[in-house]
Amino acid sequence: MIWLRPEQAPVGRPAERSRREITAAAVELADREGLDAVSMRRLAATLGTGAASLYRYVATRDDLLDLMTDSTAREYRLSAPSGDWQADLLEIAHQARQIMRRHPWLPVLVVTRPVLGPHGIDLLEHLLDVLADHPADPAHKLEAFAVLNALTALFVQNELAASDPSSQRRSSYLRHVAAAGTHPRIAAMVAAAQPEHTSHDRFATVLARALTGVLG
Structure with a gap:
């Protein structure tokens, strides 16, 4: 290496x-x-x-x-654990999201060729410190680290792609399909969508569910 x-x-x-x-x-x-x-x-x-x-x-x-x-990974500002592991992990994820948006090339590398160098090791050590009192075994804590990074990268990729005309065309087509009435489950999903929920809310909610599932 x-x-x-x-x-x-x-x-x-x-x-x-x-x-x-x-x-x-x-x-x-x-x-x-x-x-x-x-x-x-x-x-x-x-x-x-x-x-x-x-x-x-x-x-x-x-x-x-x-x-x-x-x-x-040098750009993280890692504070001492608060005692609330979920809040602390979400804080890491929010910082990761900001870093990836500053470097739009980064998400694809995180997903396709993840690496763990000196600064990444510091980040992993911090995450393990946050989870020190969590009953999950070490393997699951490592999985949580991987899930946090990968989901954040995928979320940012979707955010960056949202402004692309092709993404807007896909959304328009989905609404067209929903309005046609030939796919009732898709229509129900579109009707139930809550536009007042910000991407920040969705990001935190999805990530919290995933981390809770991994850590048990």
């Missing part, structure tokens, strides 16, 4: 850059132009160096993506 390898080989020229500096530049590039824009060549141009020189610090683009994902 990238975190178990030294930042630079013990021989050769002294390091001119740090992994943290390179990672920060990659995150900024992805925030601005999307994940597809992040290549070793493009990143090198952003840093004003040659692509070959970056391989002295990061062996592959996959390593770079792992560094980027883990670096975002």
Whole structure:
């Protein structure tokens, strides 16, 4: 793993850059132009160096993506546990949601290639501290960590996609189907929808149910 390898080989020229500096530049590039824009060549141009020189610090683009994902966990502000495990986990999730919205490329990496680097380890330690007195076994607590991250990522992906015209077309078609009367259960579901519920409310409700189910 990238975190178990030294930042630079013990021989050769002294390091001119740090992994943290390179990672920060990659995150900024992805925030601005999307994940597809992040290549070793493009990143090198952003840093004003040659692509070959970056391989002295990061062996592959996959390593770079792992560094980027883990670096975002530095943005959490972790308070001491309050004694209310559900409230504390929801606070983590709300922060995760804000972080993922600041970095729109992040949810897809959380879902497709989850990593656990130094900053992610700090977050996991905090979650286990929150759940220290919970009777669930360690395996279920790890599952809760995974569920929190994955559900938050999926929720943010849906939020980001909601403004896309294709999403609006799907919603219009669903309303059309409901109005046609040929699918009564769908019609009942649409009729029962409560638009006054904000996405914040839905997020907290769904996540609380999932975490309670996992932890028992």
